[in-house]
Amino acid sequence: MEEFVATPTNARLLRQGNSVSVRLSKKGETTLRLKFLVKLGGDVTKRQLAFAIPPALSSRLSLTADEAEAAVEFPTAVSYHSASSRQQTRVEAVMGAGERVELHWTPRVKRAAEIAATIFCQNATLASFSGGVMSLRSQLDYQVTQGELREARVRLPAGHRLLRVEGESIRTWQVKEDGASQILTVELLKGISPGYRLTVETERTIDTLPGDFTVETPRPLDVKRETGFVALLGSDELGLTVETAPGLQKVDTSEFLKVTAQTNALAGAYQFLKPDFAMTVRVEALQPQVEAVVSNRVRIGAEQIQIIGKVDYVIKRAGVFALRLALPKDFRVESVTGNEIAQWIERPEADNRVLEVPLKQRTLGSYALQVSLVKAQKELPKTMDVIGVHPLGTAKLTGYVVVDAEVGVQARTASFDGLTEVPVSTVPEGGAGLAYKFIAGEPVPARQPWKLTVAAETIESWVRAEVVNWLTLNETLASGRAVVRYEIQNAPVNEFRLKIPAAFRNVEITGANIRRRDQNGEQWRIELQNKVVGAQVLTVTWEQAWSAKEQGQESPFDAAGVEVPGVERETGMLAVIARSQLQIAPKSASVELIRADVQELPDWAGRADESTVLVYRYLHPGYKLALEARRFAQAEVLQALVDNVRLTTVVADDGQMMTELALSVRNNGRQFLEVTLPKGAQVWSAFVAGQAVRPSLRDGKLLLPLERAADASIPVELIYASAEKFPRTKGAVGLASPALDVPMKNARWELYLPPDYGYSRFAGTMTREPDAAPVVRTFSALEYKEAEQEKRKESELAATGSRDELRRNLAAGKLDDANRAYRMAERYGLAKGKEAKDTAEFKKLETDLRKAQSSNLLNAQQEVVANNFAYFAQDGAKPMQEVQVQLDAKTAEQQWERLQKAQEVASATVRPLRVNLPTRGLRHSFSQVLQTEVGKPMLVSFVASNVKAANWPARVAWVVVAFVGMWALVRWTLGWKTAAA
Numbered sequence: 010m011e012e013f014v015a016t017p018t019n020a021r022l023l024r025q026g027n028s029v030s031v032r033l034s035k036k037g038e039t040t041l042r043l044k045f046l047v048k049l050g051g052d053v054t055k056r057q058l059a060f061a062i063p064p065a066l067s068s069r070l071s072l073t074a075d076e077a078e079a080a081v082e083f084p085t086a087v088s089y090h091s092a093s094s095r096q097q098t099r100v101e102a103v104m105g106a107g108e109r110v111e112l113h114w115t116p117r118v119k120r121a122a123e124i125a126a127t128i129f130c131q132n133a134t135l136a137s138f139s140g141g142v143m144s145l146r147s148q149l150d151y152q153v154t155q156g157e158l159r160e161a162r163v164r165l166p167a168g169h170r171l172l173r174v175e176g177e178s179i180r181t182w183q184v185k186e187d188g189a190s191q192i193l194t195v196e197l198l199k200g201i202s203p204g205y206r207l208t209v210e211t212e213r214t215i216d217t218l219p220g221d222f223t224v225e226t227p228r229p230l231d232v233k234r235e236t237g238f239v240a241l242l243g244s245d246e247l248g249l250t251v252e253t254a255p256g257l258q259k260v261d262t263s264e265f266l267k268v269t270a271q272t273n274a275l276a277g278a279y280q281f282l283k284p285d286f287a288m289t290v291r292v293e294a295l296q297p298q299v300e301a302v303v304s305n306r307v308r309i310g311a312e313q314i315q316i317i318g319k320v321d322y323v324i325k326r327a328g329v330f331a332l333r334l335a336l337p338k339d340f341r342v343e344s345v346t347g348n349e350i351a352q353w354i355e356r357p358e359a360d361n362r363v364l365e366v367p368l369k370q371r372t373l374g375s376y377a378l379q380v381s382l383v384k385a386q387k388e389l390p391k392t393m394d395v396i397g398v399h400p401l402g403t404a405k406l407t408g409y410v411v412v413d414a415e416v417g418v419q420a421r422t423a424s425f426d427g428l429t430e431v432p433v434s435t436v437p438e439g440g441a442g443l444a445y446k447f448i449a450g451e452p453v454p455a456r457q458p459w460k461l462t463v464a465a466e467t468i469e470s471w472v473r474a475e476v477v478n479w480l481t482l483n484e485t486l487a488s489g490r491a492v493v494r495y496e497i498q499n500a501p502v503n504e505f506r507l508k509i510p511a512a513f514r515n516v517e518i519t520g521a522n523i524r525r526r527d528q529n530g531e532q533w534r535i536e537l538q539n540k541v542v543g544a545q546v547l548t549v550t551w552e553q554a555w556s557a558k559e560q561g562q563e564s565p566f567d568a569a570g571v572e573v574p575g576v577e578r579e580t581g582m583l584a585v586i587a588r589s590q591l592q593i594a595p596k597s598a599s600v601e602l603i604r605a606d607v608q609e610l611p612d613w614a615g616r617a618d619e620s621t622v623l624v625y626r627y628l629h630p631g632y633k634l635a636l637e638a639r640r641f642a643q644a645e646v647l648q649a650l651v652d653n654v655r656l657t658t659v660v661a662d663d664g665q666m667m668t669e670l671a672l673s674v675r676n677n678g679r680q681f682l683e684v685t686l687p688k689g690a691q692v693w694s695a696f697v698a699g700q701a702v703r704p705s706l707r708d709g710k711l712l713l714p715l716e717r718a719a720d721a722s723i724p725v726e727l728i729y730a731s732a733e734k735f736p737r738t739k740g741a742v743g744l745a746s747p748a749l750d751v752p753m754k755n756a757r758w759e760l761y762l763p764p765d766y767g768y769s770r771f772a773g774t775m776t777r778e779p780d781a782a783p784v785v786r787t788f789s790a791l792e793y794k795e796a797e798q799e800k801r802k803e804s805e806l807a808a809t810g811s812r813d814e815l816r817r818n819l820a821a822g823k824l825d826d827a828n829r830a831y832r833m834a835e836r837y838g839l840a841k842g843k844e845a846k847d848t849a850e851f852k853k854l855e856t857d858l859r860k861a862q863s864s865n866l867l868n869a870q871q872e873v874v875a876n877n878f879a880y881f882a883q884d885g886a887k888p889m890q891e892v893q894v895q896l897d898a899k900t901a902e903q904q905w906e907r908l909q910k911a912q913e914v915a916s917a918t919v920r921p922l923r924v925n926l927p928t929r930g931l932r933h934s935f936s937q938v939l940q941t942e943v944g945k946p947m948l949v950s951f952v953a954s955n956v957k958a959a960n961w962p963a964r965v966a967w968v969v970v971a972f973v974g975m976w977a978l979v980r981w982t983l984g985w986k987t988a989a990a
Contacts (some may be wrong), residue, residue, distance in 0.1 A: 012044035021446035028061075051113070058112040069781040070110060072100040080115040083247045112448060132237030132284075134226040135275075138292050139244035144212040145169065147227045148269055150990035151207065157200025161207055163193040166225035169211035176207040192230070219293030221252060228284050235284045240265045241276040245327050245373070248295040249276045256286030268377065297327040303408035304437060309465050310415040311389050316340060316382040321375070332378060335456070336362040340382040341816030347378040348728040356436070361456075363401070392423055406449040412463055414441030416542045417500025420465045427459035456918025470500035470542075476581035477614035478570035482638060483588035487555040491571035492614045493547045501540035506548065507533040508572040513551035520547040530575075546613065557640040564611030565596065579630050582610060585623035592639045593622050601632040648678040649715070649754035650724055656746055659761045659926050664735035667693075669926050672725040672746055681705070681712040682725065683750035685944065690731040690747075698723050721814050721830070728926075735763075739954040743773075746947040756937040756947060761930035766953045768933065773948035775935035815854055819861065831858055 013022045019034045020041065033039055048834070050057035056076075063069060070086070079098040081091040089102035099112065134147040139504065145166070165171060167189045174182050174195060182195040195207060209227050220536060229235055239257065243249040248675065255281040265271070265278040279288070300323040308315045316337065336342070336355070342364065345353040349369040356363055366378065380398050395412055411433060414420040422443055433444035449458045472495055479490040495505065508531050509516055518526055518535060527534040535547065549571050557564045573579050582605065587593040592833055602625040607617050610624065620744070653673040661665050668690075684704075695704050697713055705712040713725060714914055727747070735742060746758065762768060771777045811830050818827035829853070935949050 010043065010045045012042070014042040016040045038456070040087060043089070048943065050303065055113060055115050059110065059465065061109050062107075064106065064108050064240065066106055068104040068107070070100070070102040070104060072102070072112065074098045074100070076114065076116045080418075081269045082113040087113045098478040107953065114399070118538075127154045128152070128156075128157060128158060128232045129154065130232045130235045130237075131268075132226055132229065132235055133240075133265065134237065135240045135242055135265075135269065135271065136224050136290075137242040138246075138247050138249060138290075139214070139242075141215050142212050143215055143222060143224075144172075144210065144294075145226065147211075147274050149207040149209065149227070149229050151229070152201040153204065157202045158205050159197055159200045161195040161197070161205070162230040163207070163209060164228045164230055165191045165193055165209075165211055165321065166213075166227065169213045169225075171211050173210040174208070175210075176205070186405035192228075202353040213503075215292065218247075219291060221289055221291050224290055226284075226289040236266060236280075236282050238265045238278060238280050239286075240269075240271075240278040240289060242273055243276045243292075243295075245371075246295055248293050249324075250291040250293075251277060252289040252291050254279060254286070254288045256283060257281050257288060260749075266517055267611070268636050268939075284971060295327040295881055297329050298322070298325040298588070299400075299403045300325070300405040300406075301399060301402055302437075303399040303404045304411070305408065306411045306413065306440065307395050307397065308415060309389075309393070309418055309420050309463070311418055311467060312339075314384045314393075316380075316384075316397055318380045318382070320380075320398065320400050322378065322380045322400070323375055324373050328373035328902070329368070330371055331365055331367045332376075333366075333401040334378075335379065335399040335401055336364050336380075336382065340384045343383050345378070345380050347376070352647055360890040389418065389467055390466055391466070392462055392464050395463055396457060399457045401454050401455060405451065406453045406458075408447055408449075409436045410438055410445040410447070410635055411440050411442055412444075412457070412461070413440065414465065415501075417468050417470060417540075418465055419468050420463045423462040423464045425459070425461045430459060433473045433815045455580045460929040464815055468500045470502050471498045472502065472576045473633045474576045474579045474581075475611075476571060476573060476612065478581065478583045479586065479615075479618075480564065480568055480570070480583065481586040481588060481618075482557075482591055482636075483558045483594060484554070484640060485555075487553040487566065489551050489570070490615075491549040491551075493549065493573060494570065494611075494613060495545040495547075495573075495576075497545060501542040503537040503540040505535045506573070506575050507535065507546075508532055508549070508551065508574050509551070512569070514554070515550075517550045517941070519549060519550075520545070532570065554758070555637055559640070562639070564638040564640070566636045566638060568636055570632075572630045581626075581630075582614075583623075583625040583627070583632070584610060584621050585615065585636065586618045586620045586623045587638075588620060592641065592642045594637055595623060596635040596637045597633075598625070598635070599631075599633040601627045601629060602634060602798045603627070622779065648753070649676045649751040650676060650681070651749060651751055652677075652755065654746075654753050654756035656756070656758040657761075657926055658744070658758065658926065659928060660733070660735065662765070663735050666744075667730050667926055668727070669726075669794045670727040670729070670869075671800045672727075672749075672753075674724045674725055674751075675722050676715045678717060679715050682715050683707075684711040684713060684727065685709075685748035685946070686711065686729055687731050687745050687747065687748060687946070692727045693728045693730060694726070695728075696724075696726040698725075701831065717953060721810065737955060739952065742953050743948065743950040746949075748944050750943050752939075752941045752943060754939045756940060758935040758947065758949060760933045760935070760949070760951070761926075761928050762933060765955060765957050766931075767950050767956050768931070768953055770952040771933075771935075772950045773935075774940075775937045775947050775949050778936055812854065815858070819854065819857055822861075827858055831855065857869060 010022075015031070017037075017039065020039055021032045023030050023032055026637045031041060047058060047060045050059060056074070056079075058072075070089075074081075074097065076098050077096040078093045079091075081089070081098065081100050083089045083100065083102055085104060085107050086102040087105050089100055091098055091100045094098075100112070103782050104110070107557070129152045131150040131152070133150070134145055137144045137146070137326075149161075149163065151161065162188070165184070171184055171191070171193065174193065176195065178198040178201060180196045180198045182193060184190075184191050184193050193209065197205075197243075210226065215222070224239065224241075226239060238260070240262065241249050241251070252366075258281070260276040260278050260280045262278045264280070265275065304319045304321075306317045306319075318334075320332075320334070322332070331952060342353075344353060345364070345366060347366070349372065351369045353364060353366045356365065382398070386507045395410065396673075397410060400406060409431075410428065412420055419442065425445065426443040428447050431444050431446045433440055433442060436444050436446075439880070443462065443463070446461045475494045475496070477492045479492075481488045481490075492506075493507070507518070511531050516533075520535070521825065522538045522541065524536045525539045527536075555566060558780075568583065568585065570581070570583055583602070584607070585593055605624045605626040607621050607624050609626070610617050623636075627633075651674050653671075655671040655959065656668060657671075658666055658668040670684075678680075692704060692711065693700050695711075695713060697715065700716055705714075711727075713727070715723060729747075733742065733744065744754075756775070815827050815830035818830055864893075939946055940947060
């Protein structure tokens with residue numbers, strides 16, 4: 010500290026350690042002036058001044074440095090200004106509330122603007138030829154070794170038009186004419202050092218092709234030295250050839266790509282060390298180079314020759330918009346296939362047929378084209394010249410020729426020229442037949458460069474037949490089915506012959522691809538739509554009148570079958586099926602027949618019937634078989650059975666009776682259940698399977714309709730009223746149950762008799778249950794309700810059983826039984842059940858049944874169409890689409906639903922009338938285990954005595970007994986008194 014001055018002077022300067030402080034003695038304003046020395050830091054290149062100052066809200070600093078035009082940096086100042094005068098630099102600064110001054114300045118050196126610039130330039134120019142123009146893109150990399158670059162001047166090639174100028178810090182640019190050329194001047198915002206990149210794009214038009222063009226690059230001016238690269242880039246349509254390049258050295262294109270970061274494939278790259286080079290480039294339209302591999306596959310048939318030509322192109326250099334091929338004469342083009350084909354046109358050129366295939370877009374690289382041709386012929390020539398598809402406009406052509414013959418035709422080589430015979434396995438995609446390879450010379454000729462002649466001949470077909478004759482005999486008719494399986498080799502055929510005995514009637518011949526059937530006596534001719542080879546199956550069905558004689562008598566039958574004339578060999582089998590009550594036995598058989606087992610029947614002939622009794626095999630036709638049949642009487646089997654019989658009878662005091670008959674019937678074929686009621690009985694209601702029915706009468710007997718229900722039981726309910734003579738006091742009573750025309754078991758009869766009687770001496774066919782003591786019952790409203798609930802439960806249980814049966818039969822595919830179970834469940838009202846769950850489940854089962862029925866209907870209709878299509882197409886003129894029937898599952902389902910509705914309308918409905926028995930009285934129970942004798946009622950008899958009726962003889966007897974007793978008592982008393990006296 011050199012000097013300290015305070016105004017007023019009452020301030021004192023104090024030193025505290027490394028700092029200095031001022032003590033003020035009173036309030037007020039005080040001005041302090043201090044002068045102290047500070048050591049400068051830094052070096053000769055950059056000075057530094059740093060010291061602490063008293064804290065204040067703001068501070069001002071004035072600094073004078075003995076350096077002219079020094080560069081000042083004052084990071085702690087809010088703002089500062091420096092000015093130079095008299096070889097000094099004065100700094101005025103405003104500081105904030107800081108407590109420290111930090112200042113840097115750099116002594117003046119000689120500025121770059123005052124030094125002459127030394128500049129080198131590397132020029133990388135890409136010359137592109139496309140679209141009728143030559144465009145240049147020059148990348149100028151300036152290297153400033155001394156001074157600064159403030160302006161760049163570039164001389165543009167003569168005849169070029171400037172398109173774009175790119176670079177950083179460009180203020181403006183302008184082009185000035187300088188004789189035949191133009192000079193581009195680019196002014197920069199500031200001087201730049203040490204490097205700068207400027208990009209210039211120009212172009213000029215190409216008027217005519219082909220032509221020679223001089224490649225000139227933009228030249229940077231005011232540079233010490235210019236070096237660089239020149240690269241050429243062509244398009245798919247143009248080809249570039251460097252004619253002259255003095256002053257240039259060809260380098261790898263990667264060298265140019267490193268400099269410019271280009272990604273396009275270049276035609277060439279050159280390097281120059283001096284800008285006075287000259288390059289001449291010849292530009293011409295690029296012609297595509299097409300290489301092709303053609304494969305001609307010729308298939309020789311008896312009626313036509315087919316050529317499939319496949320050409321695999323490899324298109325190089327330039328793409329193509331169309332492909333051209335030479336076609337053989339007299340062949341018709343069937344199809345042309347390939348990618349991006351716009352259309353195909355066939356046109357004559359001189360004596361050739363040319364197929365032109367325009368493409369949707371330019372195609373380059375690999376391309377595959379396939380042409381199919383056909384030539385019809387009336388007959389197969391002995392020799393023929395093989396020709397194929399020939400690609401035009403190719404620079405290189407190789408190919409293969411494969412000659413194949415269809416079944417029935419044999420082809421062999423007669424002569425060939427320009428071809429080499431090779432194994433067919435070496436040909437792409439293989440095949441069969443004769444194979445050849447050729448390589449066309451260069452240039453590729455416009456005509457086919459090879460010749461091939463083949464000899465062809467037809468081969469006779471070899472046909473073998475195997476026949477399985479099924480013979481079915483029943484009591485009144487003989488029917489048969491013959492399955493003929495042809496095995497065709499060597500050559501295809503479209504005609505077969507059958508020998509069918511004249512005794513056969515209703516002959517039908519079915520099979521695939523049949524066009525027509527012609528009959529001439531026993532000879533039948535079957536013609537197919539097309540020729541076939543391999544396996545072909547025909548089915549012949551027929552009928553023959555025949556009737557078995559009386560029971561126990563012998564009925565002869567001569568078995569005959571279908572024969573196949575005109576084949577190399579015929580073998581077969583004969584199977585005899587016996588129907589009904591016939592016993593079939595062989596009477597005599599020719600030596601051609603050999604007994605066989607049913608398991609030896611071939612699978613293709615169909616599954617053997619369970620009633621097959623005889624099987625024979627024969628190795629050649631002409632067999633004879635005599636059969637004898639005997640008919641036996643049918644054994645009667647039980648068609649219906651009543652599992653449970655429950656009778657409930659209420660007897661009134663006057664003898665009026667009401668009886669409820671409940672049966673559980675298993676029916677296997679009966680249409681009606683015949684019930685014989687007691688004399689004078691009157692039917693009140695009848696229910697079958699929960700559905701009210703109207704019984705029919707025949708000879709005074711009731712007929713209740715039944716349905717076949719397989720293993721399920723059908724509930725039958727019948728309520729009738731009758732009258733029997735009942736004693737007023739005492740007498741015998743006999744009751745008879747209704748008589749049924751079927752056996753029954755587990756019968757139970759409950760009698761509700763008047764309670765004022767005594768019953769004894771029970772007899773009849775039914776046994777009174779000894780353990781069941783008579784119970785007096787009254788029929789109140791509560792009991793009526795309980796009876797109703799019991800019947801409702803029974804109905805629901807039967808409905809549930811029918812639903813379960815419907816589900817089982819539907820799952821097993823038994824649609825007939827499922828349909829019967831459905832109708833029975835519907836009668837029980839399951840479709841309108843109380844619970845929504847049961848109703849939804851029944852609806853689902855109903856839908857599944859409808860779908861199954863409609864599927865069967867649809868299959869049957871389709872089978873009818875398939876079996877009768879051959880008859881529809883016998884004229885050969887109608888296409889298949891005209892006779893096909895459009896069927897779907899929905900239509901079949903609607904048909905089945907309408908059929909169901911029609912059946913429902915046809916059936917009569919009866920309004921149900923249910924009667925609950927007033928079970929009141931003294932109950933007695935009777936049972937019977939079995940009743941096998943049909944038409945016989947069950948009987949119950951007993952003696953009834955009225956306990957409340959007056960009995961006068963008994964009363965008189967009791968009076969006499971009482972009088973005698975009293976007289977005896979009086980006499981004894983008098984005698985005792987006399988003795989005592």
